[in-house]
Amino acid sequence: MDFTLVIVIAVALFFDFTNGFHDTANAIATIVSTKAVPPKVAVIGAAILNFLGAFVSLHVATTIAKGIVIPEAITLNTILAGLIGAIIWNLVTWRVGLPSSSSHALIGGVIGSTVMALGVGVIQWDGVQAKVLLPSLISPFLGMAGAAVILLLIFKIVKKYSEKSIQKVFRRLQLLSGGFVAFTHGTNDAQKTMGIIVLALIAAYPSTEWDVPLWVIVSSATAMALGTYIGGWRIIQTLGEKITKLTPQQGFAAETSTAATLWLTSHYGLPVSTTHTISGSILGAGAAVNHRAVNWRVVKHILIAWVITIPSAAIIGGIAELITRLPNGTGILVLLFTVTILTIYVTRNWTREEAAQIKGLLSLLRRGRLK
Numbered sequence: 001m002d003f004t005l006v007i008v009i010a011v012a013l014f015f016d017f018t019n020g021f022h023d024t025a026n027a028i029a030t031i032v033s034t035k036a037v038p039p040k041v042a043v044i045g046a047a048i049l050n051f052l053g054a055f056v057s058l059h060v061a062t063t064i065a066k067g068i069v070i071p072e073a074i075t076l077n078t079i080l081a082g083l084i085g086a087i088i089w090n091l092v093t094w095r096v097g098l099p100s101s102s103s104h105a106l107i108g109g110v111i112g113s114t115v116m117a118l119g120v121g122v123i124q125w126d127g128v129q130a131k132v133l134l135p136s137l138i139s140p141f142l143g144m145a146g147a148a149v150i151l152l153l154i155f156k157i158v159k160k161y162s163e164k165s166i167q168k169v170f171r172r173l174q175l176l177s178g179g180f181v182a183f184t185h186g187t188n189d190a191q192k193t194m195g196i197i198v199l200a201l202i203a204a205y206p207s208t209e210w211d212v213p214l215w216v217i218v219s220s221a222t223a224m225a226l227g228t229y230i231g232g233w234r235i236i237q238t239l240g241e242k243i244t245k246l247t248p249q250q251g252f253a254a255e256t257s258t259a260a261t262l263w264l265t266s267h268y269g270l271p272v273s274t275t276h277t278i279s280g281s282i283l284g285a286g287a288a289v290n291h292r293a294v295n296w297r298v299v300k301h302i303l304i305a306w307v308i309t310i311p312s313a314a315i316i317g318g319i320a321e322l323i324t325r326l327p328n329g330t331g332i333l334v335l336l337f338t339v340t341i342l343t344i345y346v347t348r349n350w351t352r353e354e355a356a357q358i359k360g361l362l363s364l365l366r367r368g369r370l371k
Helices: 003-022 024-033 039-053 059-066 076-096 102-118 125-158 163-204 214-241 248-267 274-287 296-324 329-346 350-357 359-368
Strands: none
Touching: 003 076, 003 102, 003 163, 003 214, 003 329, 024 039, 024 163, 024 248, 024 274, 039 163, 039 214, 059 163, 059 248, 076 102, 076 163, 076 296, 076 329, 102 125, 102 163, 102 274, 102 296, 125 163, 125 248, 125 274, 163 214, 163 248, 163 274, 248 274, 296 329
16 A cells, blocks of 8 residues: 555544544533533543444545545645645634634645645536535524524423423433434544545545445544544533533424434535534524524624635645645655644643633523523
């Protein structure tokens, strides 16, 4: 196997790991905030369900592998540069607390490196618009509307029962809805790495017809599950002790709407943002009770992240691709990438970063709770 291919696969799996690490709060924030399960149990359960969800569908993987760029034109160095652009942007936004999308970062990084290497002609712009941009813009509002409708239906069904009984029932139901979110997160997000690895295999062995091999599915699922597990331990204390509480009804509605949206988009091979979808669903659960509960400042932040993530990751990916053209450019790029990762690790301030990671969700939950 080509050594560059090995590096690309390793970096792709590291991206998958950071995706799980980056998005842990998405999967467990609501279920922990309502005390449906203890934080430790939520993290372990989310990691397991992320892993299992990766085996359900391959439609998103196919979109990433064959629907964004022309597979036959791309090279391993181009894919490597795109991955590095995505990871660096992921880590930068994680450090500053911007609710960015790992999916958008990945697609932006690959587009940027590909355009720099081969020009705009190898980008499948119709596919980018129809399967990435429009669905990712719509999914937060779909989650918002779905959560609001579900919560209003819940109010009509349970209005004759006591609040104590309702909360007891919906805490139990949250085991299903929260688990469904973690499961569909694996279904949607792990496939993006699978698609990148298949794209790398096509670049390395262009004469071979590739589906998604089992080892790619297993390794991608494992990397995401590990990222979810380790990332979860980093935020257990914050989630368990400082998070503002939703009611179980709101948590159930937000989780169910999020999971349904992710399931639907995965079925049609649409790589949408989990972060934006869960944020929209929480806003919808709050707005169903009190329209003033919608925190439009957070909506603005989501839209800003949506607008800047793809071009920002594309710029970093394009610069990374330029570095690969230098003598021993691939080695230089990997070295610079390693130094960047180590610098972020050495200069970390986990207390501040834990708060930053879920800052947006905290604000949403404050606005979304029942008054």
